[in-house]
Amino acid sequence: MLSPSGIENKSRLQCLLLIAKWEPTVGVNVQRVFVQKMKTKWGSCNPASRSVRLNTDLAKKPRECLEYIVVHEMVHMLEPTHNAHFVALMDQLIPHWRVCRDELNRLPVCHEKWSY
Numbered sequence: 001m002l003s004p005s006g007i008e009n010k011s012r013l014q015c016l017l018l019i020a021k022w023e024p025t026v027g028v029n030v031q032r033v034f035v036q037k038m039k040t041k042w043g044s045c046n047p048a049s050r051s052v053r054l055n056t057d058l059a060k061k062p063r064e065c066l067e068y069i070v071v072h073e074m075v076h077m078l079e080p081t082h083n084a085h086f087v088a089l090m091d092q093l094i095p096h097w098r099v100c101r102d103e104l105n106r107l108p109v110c111h112e113k114w115s116y
Contacts, residue, residue, distance in 0.1 A: 011035045011059035018070040019052070026093065027109035030079040040102060043069045061107065068100035 012035040031050035038055040052073045058066045079086040
């Protein structure tokens with residue numbers, strides 16, 4: 001089993017490889033990538049700073065779900081809202097993105113052990 005820092009390193013490497021793969025296709029340049037524990041989100045994007053923030057727990061999810069989130073956040077650099085243009089871009093880039101979204105919505109964002 002990977003330690004928390006091992007999971008973070010694995011997540012970061014996977015994300016960097018996917019970003020490099022998708023940058024030419026999406027037509028954006030990601031300047032900074034943050035991989036961190038997030039309690040309520042899978043990822044976020046700051047178009048002004050060209051940065052993407054991704055949840056470390058994505059490393060524990062199916063690879064296609066990680067890829068969907070990476071592309072989703074990159075598309076926000078072109079379209080900041082979830083409007084029809086955003087949906088059309090996602091449909092063009094990852095036609096099965098709704099399946100990935102639905103799968104992630106069924107899974108917990110993070111697993112935390114509670115001790116009393």
